[in-house]
Amino acid sequence: GQQVMQIPQYQHVQEGEDFTTYCNSSTTLSNIQWYKQRPGGHPVFLIQLVKSGEVKKQKRLTFQFGEAKKNSSLHITATQTTDVGTYFCNGGSNYKLTFGKGTLLTVNP
Amino acid sequence: DVKVTQSSRYLVKRTGEKVFLECVQDMDHENMFWYRQDPGLGLRLIYFSYDVKMKEKGDIPEGYSVSREKKERFSLILESASTNQTSMYLCASSFRGVGANVLTFGAGSRLTVL
Numbered sequence: 001g002q003q004v005m006q007i008p009q010y011q012h013v014q015e016g017e018d019f020t021t022y023c024n025s026s027t028t029l030s031n032i033q034w035y036k037q038r039p040g041g042h043p044v045f046l047i048q049l050v051k052s053g054e055v056k057k058q059k060r061l062t063f064q065f066g067e068a069k070k071n072s073s074l075h076i077t078a079t080q081t082t083d084v085g086t087y088f089c090n091g092g093s094n095y096k097l098t099f100g101k102g103t104l105l106t107v108n109p
Numbered sequence: 110d111v112k113v114t115q116s117s118r119y120l121v122k123r124t125g126e127k128v129f130l131e132c133v134q135d136m137d138h139e140n141m142f143w144y145r146q147d148p149g150l151g152l153r154l155i156y157f158s159y160d161v162k163m164k165e166k167g168d169i170p171e172g173y174s175v176s177r178e179k180k181e182r183f184s185l186i187l188e189s190a191s192t193n194q195t196s197m198y199l200c201a202s203s204f205r206g207v208g209a210n211v212l213t214f215g216a217g218s219r220l221t222v223l
Contacts, residue, residue: 033210042199042214043152088152090210097210099144101151 006100014108019076021103023089032072032091081107113215121221128187130218132200139205141183146197190222
């Protein structure tokens with residue numbers, strides 16, 4: 001079945017450093033979504049990417065969808081302590097969404 | 110503010126008990142989902158429903174059943190709870206069609222089975 005691999009599993013950065021997490025699918029995705037889960041919280045939707053090669057920005061966050069629609073990335077510029085949490089991607093079709101296992105970001109102030 | 114509400118944040122049950130986890134959404138979403146979240150395993154889909162009285166198995170349906178009698182409510186049932194069902198359970202919902210993959214999650218129900 002479809003697999004969505006997310007790397008790295010963990011990332012620890014100093015405040016102010018950049019951070020990137022990658023999401024790779026074994027199959028072509030119709031779209032991909034990114035979520036953030038704060039410690040002790042629940043996943044919260046960040047963004048959806050639909051088009052091949054699409055790039056979207058939300059303040060310090062940049063999201064990209066690969067040309068082949070099989071991979072995606074989330075880049076955070078100049079991390080802050082408020083960025084701490086686990087970042088998940090999910091993709092799929094016909095309701096059977098597959099989540100990546102997430103990247104846990106910790107930020108040292 | 111749109112909401113997905115899960116009835117219990119924390120539950121402690123004994124092995125063999127029947128457990129009901131309730132989820133209600135107020136967004137008029139057609140689709141509803143139940144996931145479980147475990148350390149190192151991420152989010153795994155148990156069941157989903159795309160309409161009232163409709164249900165589809167996800168990746169790990171064994172030991173679970175669901176009920177959707179009303180559009181806004183989706184219940185997860187553990188017929189006979191076992192210790193390996195100790196987990197965080199997350200309910201989510203979404204619109205049909207273009208927005209189907211954009212999920213709104215509830216706060217979660219942490220179940221401990223002794």
